[in-house]
Amino acid sequence: MNSKGQKLQNLAIGLGILAALCILFIPQTSVAQISVSVSKGKTEYSRNGRTTIKFNDWQKSYKIDFEGDFELSDNDEDIVSVSRGGYFEITRSAFGSKRRVIIESDSRGNLTKEYFVGRERMDFEPEGREWLAEVLPDIVRSTTIGAESRVNRFYRQDGARGVMDEVERLDSDYLKSHYINILMDKDGLSTNELVAVIEGAAREVNSDHYLTEILKDNERVFFADAATSKAFIEASEEVNSDHYRSQILKRVLTRTDVEGDLLVAVLESAEEINSDHYLSEVLRETLEERNLTDELISQVIATAREINSDHYQSELFRDALELDQISDESFWVILDASGDISSDHYKTELFKELLERDLDDKTLSRMIDEIEDDISSDHYSNVLLTKIVAEQKLGQESKESFKLAVRDIGSDHYASQIIIRAADDADLDDDLVTSLLESAQDINSDHYMSQALISLSDYINDSGSEELRRLYRSIAREISSDTYYGRAMKALD
Numbered sequence: 312m313n314s315k316g317q318k319l320q321n322l323a324i325g326l327g328i329l330a331a332l333c334i335l336f337i338p339q340t341s342v343a344q345i346s347v348s349v350s351k352g353k354t355e356y357s358r359n360g361r362t363t364i365k366f367n368d369w370q371k372s373y374k375i376d377f378e379g380d381f382e383l384s385d386n387d388e389d390i391v392s393v394s395r396g397g398y399f400e401i402t403r404s405a406f407g408s409k410r411r412v413i414i415e416s417d418s419r420g421n422l423t424k425e426y427f428v429g430r431e432r433m434d435f436e437p438e439g440r441e442w443l444a445e446v447l448p449d450i451v452r453s454t455t456i457g458a459e460s461r462v463n464r465f466y467r468q469d470g471a472r473g474v475m476d477e478v479e480r481l482d483s484d485y486l487k488s489h490y491i492n493i494l495m496d497k498d499g500l501s502t503n504e505l506v507a508v509i510e511g512a513a514r515e516v517n518s519d520h521y522l523t524e525i526l527k528d529n530e531r532v533f534f535a536d537a538a539t540s541k542a543f544i545e546a547s548e549e550v551n552s553d554h555y556r557s558q559i560l561k562r563v564l565t566r567t568d569v570e571g572d573l574l575v576a577v578l579e580s581a582e583e584i585n586s587d588h589y590l591s592e593v594l595r596e597t598l599e600e601r602n603l604t605d606e607l608i609s610q611v612i613a614t615a616r617e618i619n620s621d622h623y624q625s626e627l628f629r630d631a632l633e634l635d636q637i638s639d640e641s642f643w644v645i646l647d648a649s650g651d652i653s654s655d656h657y658k659t660e661l662f663k664e665l666l667e668r669d670l671d672d673k674t675l676s677r678m679i680d681e682i683e684d685d686i687s688s689d690h691y692s693n694v695l696l697t698k699i700v701a702e703q704k705l706g707q708e709s710k711e712s713f714k715l716a717v718r719d720i721g722s723d724h725y726a727s728q729i730i731i732r733a734a735d736d737a738d739l740d741d742d743l744v745t746s747l748l749e750s751a752q753d754i755n756s757d758h759y760m761s762q763a764l765i766s767l768s769d770y771i772n773d774s775g776s777e778e779l780r781r782l783y784r785s786i787a788r789e790i791s792s793d794t795y796y797g798r799a800m801k802a803l804d
Contacts (some may be wrong), residue, residue: 331531355454364454371405373450379416388444391412393422403446412443422803443659452481458583462493471504475511484518488525491516495529505532505539513546521548523555527562533534537573537795548583555591556580564596572609578614590614598630603714606640612648625657629664631762641669646678655688662695672706675699679712689722693729700733705743714746718753726750734766744770744779752786760786761795768802 313647338441355364364375366660376391379397379727381390390399395415409425412435415510425432426439433439451457476493478487482743491512494500500508509526518523526546533543544563550556559662563569566754569577578597595610597603603611608631618624646665652658665678678698686692696716705713729745735741744767751763764787771779783803790796 335693338548341778346496355444364456366453371403373453375450375454375456376400377456377458381414381457382460383451385450385463386456387451389440389447390422390443392416392420395420401443401446410442412439422593438675444540451679451801453483455486458486458489459493462490466494468493471500471507473556475515476595478511480513484516484521487512487516488518488521491525492528494666495532497527500532502536502538505535506542509533509539509542509546511802513549513687519550519552519555522550523552523559526559529579530562530566534563534568540569540573541576544580553584553586553589554710556584557586557593560593561596564600567601570601574601575610578607578610582614582617585625587618587620591620591627594627594629598627598634598672603634605638605640605644608637609644611643612644620650621657625652625654625661626790628661632664632667635796639674641681643674646681649681652686655686655691658686659691659694663698664700666695668700670703672708674710675703675705676712683712683716683719689725690722691719692716693722695724696729697732701736704738707742710743710746714750717747717750723754723756723759726754729768730763734770739770741774741776743777744774745782748779748782748786757790757792757795760790761792761799772804791792 326491351633353360354366357363361376361378364373367569377393377397377399379394379398381394381397382392384391393399393414395418398413398415409427409429412549413427415423417423424435424439426435426442427433435573449467449649450491451461461477462474466476469476470738471494474490477492481487481490482549483766491508494508496674512522512525516525521755526543530543533539547556547563550559560581563577574597578594581590581593584593612631615624618627619620628648629647631641641663649658649661649665652661658681662678664684678697682692682695686695696713699713703709717726717729718730724753733739733743733747747767748764751760753768754760754763764783767783771783784800787799787803790799
């Protein structure tokens, strides 16, 4: 490398080091003063009190720079004041031409206005003023420039209705939500005004995100009375996203003043949620946050029946069963809804929860019928029927259902296990033992039939019932194996 090349290399290295040092020693406060936001092709950033906004469409592009506070004319066609030492600059490029207006304020607040076409300075009057009057309304309806002063003006002229009329003319959901939030910061909005704001937001703001933010951020104010609360729930129905709608409704459900018809309205809004996950979240929030009447529990369960997932549906039913105030009426509602669950596993988990209660004979009989009709797995039927005989008291109706359920089990192993468990744990009487013997009669395996009969032999021996002994012997004769037959008969005194 020649000396010239070496010098250039050293210079490059030195500049690189200098740049790195500059970055390291930039004050942190200056970075913190930078803020950036983007919406629909618009970029806005601020630093040290100066704000720059850029946006464009296929026809034109704008750049706006300003510093300080400024005030628009009532027709949005002029800047009538700028705070002392501030300025406002608009540049528009369209089809290869560029125009610019600069408005500056001196130390006394006096304004100077300059107009440029390309690089050439032109008279502000009348061409510059006319051009400013043409572009400024487009700018204020496409950006947040002057938003607060405009909201104040429209509110002063025509109340909340005037602001919402202007919201209809804005070109993006971002701007509409910005204007609405400024309006909502005003004190003393009447009920009629609040309803108009809610209805206008639901009608004009298409973005689920921005509509959700409006509702959530102002939820406390919107729930000031019945009329605004009702309008709020109706507005939530305009949110199509399951995620955002569930956010709104879950937020509402944490309020203690949401009850009665209003709570029913929340659940009706939840019915439109398609996602099993988000719908179950809303319903779980309902169960956790308040004491529910039978009517409202029925409404929750009815809504839960819209859930397709056996997992989410069974979880909700189980959560409902854990409520302290769950009544027999609500219990029946859940038992009836359990028929929607197709999975043997999830239905079994739910039934196990149902069986934690002391059930009357009619309810127990119905549950056993459900097990027989709806659970196809012998394994899960065995789990439930053994739990029933171990923990529930069978009555006349449930004994008959139990006998039929055991006889419906295809597996000899599981059928015998149920009978053996009943013999060990159930509160036996002659009627129940008769039912168990009749169930054992349907077992095809000599081994499992003999085990089932032997498990009942102690009760029969102690009972002294000749009728039970005759039935036992009659069934034992169906055992073809001499070994197993001998074992069964030996157990009988």
